[in-house]
Amino acid sequence: xxxxxxxxxxxxxxxxxxxxxxxxxxxxxxxxxxxxxxxxxxxxxxxxxxxxxxxxxxxxxxxxxxxxxxxxxxxxxxxxxxxxxxxxxxxxxxxxxxxxxxxxxxxxxxxxxxxxxxxxxxxxxx
Amino acid sequence: xxxxxxxxxxxxxxxxxxxxxxxxxxxxxxxxxxxxxxxxxxxxxxxxxxxxxxxxxxxxxxxxxxxxxxxxxxxxxxxxxxxxxxxxxxxxxxxxxxxxxxxxxxxxxxxxxxxxxxxxxxxxxxxxxxxxxx
Numbered sequence: 121x122x123x124x125x126x127x128x129x130x131x132x133x134x135x136x137x138x139x140x141x142x143x144x145x146x147x148x149x150x151x152x153x154x155x156x157x158x159x160x161x162x163x164x165x166x167x168x169x170x171x172x173x174x175x176x177x178x179x180x181x182x183x184x185x186x187x188x189x190x191x192x193x194x195x196x197x198x199x200x201x202x203x204x205x206x207x208x209x210x211x212x213x214x215x216x217x218x219x220x221x222x223x224x225x226x227x228x229x230x231x232x233x234x235x236x237x238x239x240x241x242x243x244x245x246x
Numbered sequence: 247x248x249x250x251x252x253x254x255x256x257x258x259x260x261x262x263x264x265x266x267x268x269x270x271x272x273x274x275x276x277x278x279x280x281x282x283x284x285x286x287x288x289x290x291x292x293x294x295x296x297x298x299x300x301x302x303x304x305x306x307x308x309x310x311x312x313x314x315x316x317x318x319x320x321x322x323x324x325x326x327x328x329x330x331x332x333x334x335x336x337x338x339x340x341x342x343x344x345x346x347x348x349x350x351x352x353x354x355x356x357x358x359x360x361x362x363x364x365x366x367x368x369x370x371x372x373x374x375x376x377x378x379x380x
Contacts, residue, residue, distance in 0.1 A: 166291065166325045166326075168289055168370060188255075188256065188258055189256075189286075190372070191258060191287060191289075191370065191372045192287055192289075192327055193289035193326075193327040194327065194372065195323075195325045195326045195327065196325065200327065202329070204331070205337070206335070207336060208251060208252075209251055209252045209284060209333060209336065210251050210252075210253055210284070210285070210374055211251035211255055213256060216330065217264075224305070229292050230292075230309075230368070
């Protein structure tokens with residue numbers, strides 16, 4: 121039976137105005153998340169999706185406390201599937217956890233009107 | 247699990263262009279190294295834009311057509327996103343892949359942003375790349 125590389129999944133949905141931070145979870149101590157593929161959906165307006173990892177010792181969902189792993193945006197009414205592995209040419213990872221750091225999904229839009237979104241992110245823990 | 251990807255560095259930025267042709271400095275190429283760009287991601291929020299990744303010719307540092315060579319380009323519709331696959335999914339060998347020259351300390355990597363109007367246009371960009379010494 122084949123064993124897939126990215127065997128875990130973050131998924132969720134919600135509504136966002138101009139800015140939002142979604143907590144994907146705490147990074148296990150001594151380990152890091154390796155992101156393989158991300159799928160994003162923006163129902164009514166263009167939304168940018170940024171995968172961000174806390175920097176060492178930080179746990180807040182903010183630009184100052186995080187660094188960028190990858191970014192993409194989706195036009196209104198569309199879905200984007202982004203390959204973050206690219207046959208091994210990319211290695212999109214979080215920081216190694218010390219017990220406090222978290223993985224975040226930052227959402228950004230120009231319009232303040234609430235817009236519905238969904239996300240599905242395939243990853244593994246190494 | 248040990249793993250070594252080719253494009254292990256990332257740089258990103260955002261900008262607003264209000265002219266038909268604009269130049270943004272991506273990075274100063276480290277002395278003695280060259281930059282091998284792998285994948286670029288571009289978002290245009292307000293108007294159609296084309297994004298050209300350009301590298302200074304040896305000894306040059308200005309953000310102009312004369313002083314640079316084009317590595318790759320992509321067009322993005324208003325309110326849309328595009329991936330620039332400079333690596334061409336591995337179908338282009340490292341010998342012929344688009345990359346900068348070895349830096350002498352002055353050369354830069356540039357983003358030339360072109361639109362058809364002077365209306366303000368906000369954009370975001372990201373570049374996954376590697377640094378080589380030869």
